[in-house]
Amino acid sequence: MKKPESHVDHLSASTICIDRFTILQATSTLREALAEMTVLENTASLLVMQDREILGVLSVEAAIAYLCAGRLSELDAGILPAALHQRLEERLSDIPLGKAVCIEPATGLAEMLQLAHKQVGEWLLVVDPQSRQPIGQVLYNTLFLSAAGLALDDNALIHP
Amino acid sequence: MILSRLKTKVHSLFRPVPTWLRTDAKADLSAALTVAILGIPQAMAFAAIAGLPPVTGLYTSIVSAIVAALLGSSRHLITGPSNVTCMMIFSITAQLAKRYGISPLEIALLISLLSGFMQALMGLLRLGSIVKYISNSVIMGFTTGAGILIALNQLDAFLGLPASKSDSSHVLQEFWQNLRSLGSINPAGLAIAAFCMVLVITIKKLKPRLPGALIALIMASLVVLLLGLNNEAAGWLRIPVIGERSHIAGSLALWHFPQLLLQPDWLLYRDVGFSAFSVAVIGLIQSASIAKSLAGQSGQRLDFNREFVGQGVANMVGAFFQCFPAAGSFNRSAVCMQSGAKTRMAAILAAVFTALFLLWLGPLTNYIPEPAFAGLLMATAFFMIDRGRFMKMWRTSPHSRVVLAGTLAATLLLSMENAVFLGVLLSVLALLKVTGKPYLTQLIQRYDGSFEEIPFGHAADDRIVLVNLEGYFYFASVDDLDYELMQCITEETKILILRMKRLRAFGSSAMLMLEHFHDLLLKKNIRLMVCGIENDLRRTMTVSGLRQKLGEENIFYADNRLFQSTELALLRARKLLDNEKLGDHKPTLLEKIKGSIGNIGKAKNVPALNAGRLMSKRFLRFGQEHQIREVLWLLGEWVQSGKAGIRPVIYLQDTNGCMAGMVSLWEIIKDLGAHPDFLEAKTADARMMAEWFRYNQDKSIMRLVEYEAHCVSPESGLPEQLAALARNKGRSVPVLDKNRRMRGTVEAKVLLAELLRQLPDKENSE
Secondary structure (H helix, E strand, C coil): CCCCEECCHHHCHHHHCECCCCEEECCCEHHHHHHHHHHCCCCCEEEEEECCEEEEEEEHHHHHHHHHCCCHHHHHCCCCCCHHHHHHCCEHHHCCCECEEEECCCCCHHHHHHHHHCCCCCEEEEECCCCCCEEEEECHHHHHHHHHHHHHCCHHHHCC | CHHHHHHHHHHHHCCCHHHHHHHCHHHHHHHHHHHHHHHHHHHHHHHHHCCCCHHHHHHHHHHHHHHHHHHCCCCCCCEECCHHHHHHHHHHHHHHHHHHCCCHHHHHHHHHHHHHHHHHHHHHCCCHHHHHHCCHHHHHHHHHHHHHHHHHHCHHHHHCCCCCCCCCCCHHHHHHHHHHCHHHCCHHHHHHHHHHHHHHHHHHHHCCCCCHHHHHHHHHHHHHHHHCCCCHHHHHHCCCEHHHHCCCCCCCCCCCCCHHHHCCCHHHHHHHHHHHHHHHHHHHHHHHHHHHHHHHHHCCCCCHHHHHHHHHHHHHHHHHHCCCCCEECHHHHHHHHHCCCCCCHHHHHHHHHHHHHHHHHHHHHHHCEHHHHHHHHHHHHHHHCCHHHHHHHHHHCHHHHHHHHHHHHHHHHCCHHHHHHHHHHHHHHHHHHHHCCCEEEEEEECCCCCEEEEECCCCCCCCEEEEEEEEECCCCCCCCHHHHHHHHCCCCCCEEEEEEEEEECCCHHHHHHHHHHHHHHHHCCCEEEEEEECHHHHHHHHHHCHHHHHCHHHEEECCCCCCHHHHHHHHHHHHHHHHHHHHHCCCCHHHHHHHHCCCCCCCCCCHHHCHHHHCECCCEEEECCCEHHHHHHHHHHHHHCCCCCCCCEEEEECCCCEEEEEEEHHHHHHHHCCCHHHHHCCEECHHHHHHHHCCCCCCEHHHHCCCCCCCECCCCCHHHHHHHHHHCCCCCEEEECCCCEEEEEECHHHHHHHHHHHCCCHHHHC
């Protein structure tokens, strides 16, 4: 996709991203990932890496969907299936991960929202343009405040 | 002493003459001349409505206007003949003149005297506020009816028909007679009448400051005279002129002692008395509402009681100068103000100009063709029937419709004087219906201490029921209220709290009802508490003995801080229930959880992990009727406060407080970028983006509900919650009671933590 030329310079990714994110190696188990998620404060997803390569992201939603897939009728009946034990021990490299959408610090608000709208990925990961290593993430909350602030003409929302 | 007070009063009414001459005289003279030019034809036409000689309209414009201006309080109110009162006079005199064989003018003078006396008395008794009890619907229905009657009444003159020979005294009957003689239409008369009507309406709409009526009368008179249509030679096209029926002489021989005072007829007095009261009330309402409307624009502060006295004395004095009952005229008063009048001298000068006109040019009015007057009055009727305002009022509420239609029908079918009272009666009945039942709702305290108001009977079963009563609490409204209140009682209910802060007009019936309700609750072993008790209600409760019966510990008095006493009552109720539970040695929640360990993971519904236990009460709910714009603002505030979590969800509820759907932040972000141009845009500045983001703002939030939220009950176990969470794409699980009202939400993180606890890893389990 050709990058739109945003004139809203002060609302680029570098200004609204946070530099906190949690990385798990692909060798970790789903149990470890879920345990990590329960203590996360600033993000709802984990970044999964294999050595220095970004493998994908795992969100709470995706993790629960995978964990319970095919077992909903048992859960509805009030039974915790034993199969959940097995799935919890699976490695992250073996389960389907979401795609991390990598953006550069100069990416503008318009492009971020276009990416969000088209659901290209579950996470807006800000990477260093040279090393392609993650340096931060743009939270949905921040993205929302920036867009809603413009729509409502409310500067208080644009600068959270 | 009296002379001295009168002198002071008159001095206070007007500025000293030198000051007036220097500052206000020019403006007042100019306004007075304009008012006189507008008022002269109106005065004669309105006299025709009343069925009286046209010259009496001029007399009323002179004498009544001067006296009312001297004693009244409004700077701009012009008193004189008015369309509504004239129609009422016609309605009354037409009946009584035939019944008693007396001249209509004598009856009109008696009405003027009596109604004036009543008006002055109302002013002296300080009943100025009585006008507020006549609703707009009554006035509108009455005015519209009067407009229709004027139109029907003038139909024969408008069409140039010979005067009706029927004995009927009702306008509708005369209208029927006129329809039967349509074959005798005088085309010349009809043309003159139609010309005058169209000209007056056109001038009023295009150039409202021009004296349309005067222009129309002059032009019509010239046409008739030049064509010789007033001569016998015109044959069947002949048009009668005013002077033929009632000659106007150029003199001011006004004095005339009402003959009915010399020969008292008590039966007639009785009949006239009731009608005079109607005329008095309608005249005062009209004058007061016009004066109020003008004062609103000029900023003048009015004394309605003084205005009443002024109008009353004007009518009483007028009765001795051949004046029929007068009232404020909106047309002339508005023109007076718009023409720049500064003091009440403008009204007096306008009357002087009218007198001068009568002296010098009065005889010329004898040549005004009668159909021209009819055209003038048709235009008056046209403006009186305000279709726009009528329809607006009609659509307002069913009560307005009843009052409006009732008053209109009564005006057309009954006598006009009775129509007003019927309208007032309908208004009172409508009011009683509205206030005849207190408004009941239930209150629920949220986790943050605030209160949520939901429809009565829709709250979840609870041991404490909190009912909010609003409105009037008198004998009519408390009938069966105790049994209605019982409908919110369930088997779980232990304490019922009535919030009575917004109750008004409580009396002994209300106290008896509360006493009976208290007894009903006692039989069911339910405690009654009352809160929000204001001082008035406290006194009533004390003297009725209810305070003693309820017990001081169950009464919570109102405070300046809203809901203070309600919170105290709730605290007290909870404390009482806690004490009661400890006394019964019921197992605590902790004991229940401990007792359930060991069953976890094996079977269904583990008590310690049910949704009621795991749920959080901190969630954002919103009415489903709101627009996306409002949700953006609310969610923005919530996210900024840091209380929203990472991916907040808004829960939508219907007017009954039932769950209607959930919307995640994700859907809202997607919707902000939903404009088709935005998705394809290669460039975007802040202004364009803001425009695109507002694309859907005015639409309902319900459009963002993608799927039906999967919910659990407070008793649902961990597996069920997990299944619902998976179906909700991991976004959280709403917990609903049996009425589908939200009690809380179970968050994904909490469920995950519990799940991991229930499924220990191999090392731990070994």
